[in-house]
Amino acid sequence: MEFSYFSRFHESWFCIFLWSSILILVILFLPFFIFYSLRRRLSCNCEICQAYVKSKWADQFTNLCDWYTYILQNSPSKTIHIHVLNNTITANPDNVEYILRTRFDNFPKGKPFSSILGDFLGRGIFNVDGDLWRFQKKMASLELGRVSVRAYALEVVNKEIDSRLITLLELASGWEDELDLQTFFRQLSFDVICRFLFGLDPGSLELSLPLSKFAVAFDLASKLSAERALELSPIVWKIRRLLNIGSEKELRQAIKIVNMLAQEVIRKKRDMGFLQQNDLLSRFMSSGANIDEKFLRDIVISFLLAGRDTVASALTSFFRLVAHHPEVEASLLAEADKIIGENVELASYEQIRELHYLHAAIYESMRLYPPVQFDSKYCLQDDLLPDGSFVKSGTRVTYHPYAMGRMEEIWGSDCLKFKPERWLKDGIFLQQDPFRYPVFQAGPRVCLGKELALVELKIVAISVLLKFHVKLAESQDSVPRFSPGLTSTFQDGLQVLIRPRSTTYLTDQLKQP
Numbered sequence: 001m002e003f004s005y006f007s008r009f010h011e012s013w014f015c016i017f018l019w020s021s022i023l024i025l026v027i028l029f030l031p032f033f034i035f036y037s038l039r040r041r042l043s044c045n046c047e048i049c050q051a052y053v054k055s056k057w058a059d060q061f062t063n064l065c066d067w068y069t070y071i072l073q074n075s076p077s078k079t080i081h082i083h084v085l086n087n088t089i090t091a092n093p094d095n096v097e098y099i100l101r102t103r104f105d106n107f108p109k110g111k112p113f114s115s116i117l118g119d120f121l122g123r124g125i126f127n128v129d130g131d132l133w134r135f136q137k138k139m140a141s142l143e144l145g146r147v148s149v150r151a152y153a154l155e156v157v158n159k160e161i162d163s164r165l166i167t168l169l170e171l172a173s174g175w176e177d178e179l180d181l182q183t184f185f186r187q188l189s190f191d192v193i194c195r196f197l198f199g200l201d202p203g204s205l206e207l208s209l210p211l212s213k214f215a216v217a218f219d220l221a222s223k224l225s226a227e228r229a230l231e232l233s234p235i236v237w238k239i240r241r242l243l244n245i246g247s248e249k250e251l252r253q254a255i256k257i258v259n260m261l262a263q264e265v266i267r268k269k270r271d272m273g274f275l276q277q278n279d280l281l282s283r284f285m286s287s288g289a290n291i292d293e294k295f296l297r298d299i300v301i302s303f304l305l306a307g308r309d310t311v312a313s314a315l316t317s318f319f320r321l322v323a324h325h326p327e328v329e330a331s332l333l334a335e336a337d338k339i340i341g342e343n344v345e346l347a348s349y350e351q352i353r354e355l356h357y358l359h360a361a362i363y364e365s366m367r368l369y370p371p372v373q374f375d376s377k378y379c380l381q382d383d384l385l386p387d388g389s390f391v392k393s394g395t396r397v398t399y400h401p402y403a404m405g406r407m408e409e410i411w412g413s414d415c416l417k418f419k420p421e422r423w424l425k426d427g428i429f430l431q432q433d434p435f436r437y438p439v440f441q442a443g444p445r446v447c448l449g450k451e452l453a454l455v456e457l458k459i460v461a462i463s464v465l466l467k468f469h470v471k472l473a474e475s476q477d478s479v480p481r482f483s484p485g486l487t488s489t490f491q492d493g494l495q496v497l498i499r500p501r502s503t504t505y506l507t508d509q510l511k512q513p
């Protein structure tokens with residue numbers, strides 16, 4: 001007995017000694033390891049790589065995406081290679097089609113991407129390939145592909161507009177203080193997506209923190225996860241994560257809060273009895289598939305991300321552009337007046353379908369400000385893109401809808417102008433090739449929520465426009481600054497004054513020189 005106690009005592013000291021030695025060795029050799037792995041990356045002396053590494057681009061451009069746009073516009077093939085990032089970036093529609101459709105199997109999301117977003121999105125649909133992706137896509141398509149989905153979306157959004165949106169904006173229309181429309185739309189789209197996908201009223205959740213704290217944590221987790229991709233080597237953030245320091249510590253804390261929200265959504269759904277319900281979450285829960293608690297959490301987070309941030313981003317940019325273009329605002333109101341008429345509280349689905357100019361204005365605003373500015377895939381085997389660019393196995397390929405929306409070769413010499421008319425022929429909205437406009441992605445992984453999103457965008461936009469005039473706090477020539485994140489967000493939000501719409505306002509506005 002005494003002997004075994006003695007030997008265990010020695011064993012534990014031996015373990016401590018062993019682990020301490022390993023730790024000391026790691027600490028001693030880590031800087032060399034990082035240095036050598038980064039040296040290879042930093043060694044490219046080409047102008048573009050140096051501009052990236054030394055952040056020289058920031059001398060001329062407000063946003064990284066504007067710099068990428070500039071170099072893509074100036075590239076004859078509309079494709080560039082950032083050697084230090086091992087990333088081929090393209091704004092060439094032929095390449096986009098090749099990556100997203102023709103050679104879909106050779107360009108999955110891939111392991112590097114899943115590890116960047118893995119802590120936040122886990123095995124959720126955005127972050128996986130293969131069977132895990134197919135399963136979630138099938139379940140989501142059953143729900144989002146229903147014939148009645150648009151009518152149901154309209155019902156959910158109309159309820160939200162009727163019960164909250166108009167009341168809140170009426171309140172804000174009496175304020176002298178500015179309202180951040182971006183935050184407002186994020187709250188709205190969160191409520192809509194909870195009702196639509198989870199069959200839940202967010203107000204009924206029993207949360208230990210106010211909803212706004214969860215929203216902040218959600219945004220932070222999205223921003224910090226996206227920033228991992230900007231590091232010159234994944235080793236940098238992986239070490240920070242191992243030591244739980246800096247941004248990785250913040251990310252861990254933010255994810256902890258986000259998890260609390262997801263757990264409460266799942267708990268509430270269980271309480272409500274998911275077997276009798278046919279929303280998306282209930283479908284997953286009753287599918288009989290092997291879905292553990294963690295997988296359910298990942299599903300909830302991915303769909304929240306898909307439906308909340310993208311729609312809020314699209315609405316915010318739309319109102320910013322419309323406020324800067326009174327002539328577009330006038331055309332939107334004139335169309336609504338013709339189709340919906342006066343004194344109608346909420347438009348019907350048939351009326352919404354008839355609003356071609358509104359549809360065009362929404363597409364046009366997403367052309368200039370796509371909610372997902374760029375999207376990366378991973379090249380499995382060496383490949384050659386249609387424009388002749390060679391892509392090496394194991395490197396990243398990125399298509400860039402933000403830059404594509406600003407290409408003269410695609411949209412003509414007035415590509416920087418906000419001009420909804422470019423989408424209309426004889427007043428009817430005309431669809432463009434999705435590989436020239438991959439705002440909803442295209443090919444097998446095309447956005448599953450496109451129809452829901454369009455209904456939501458149109459009905460919210462017209463409901464607000466008909467009742468209120470949105471006046472921007474920023475000046476006419478201000479350039480928006482984006483926050484890094486998975487979805488495009490204005491760093492300073494969108495500060496506006498809300499005013500009740502008077503019938504004479506617009507005429508007065510148009511009379512101004």
Ligand code: HEM
Nearest residue numbers: 306307310311314371372439440441445446447448449453
């Ligand atoms: C204006 C609004 C929206 C835009 C611009 C948009 C755009 C996109 C884009 C670019 C992707 C590809 C992302 C990637 O693979 O990395 C995507 C995927 C997806 N979106 Fe949307 N989206 C919008 C709204 C929504 C909404 C409201 C939902 C509702 C649930 C949704 C559900 C999805 C899903 C499930 C996927 C994954 C598809 C797959 O991987 O097969 N989206 N979306």
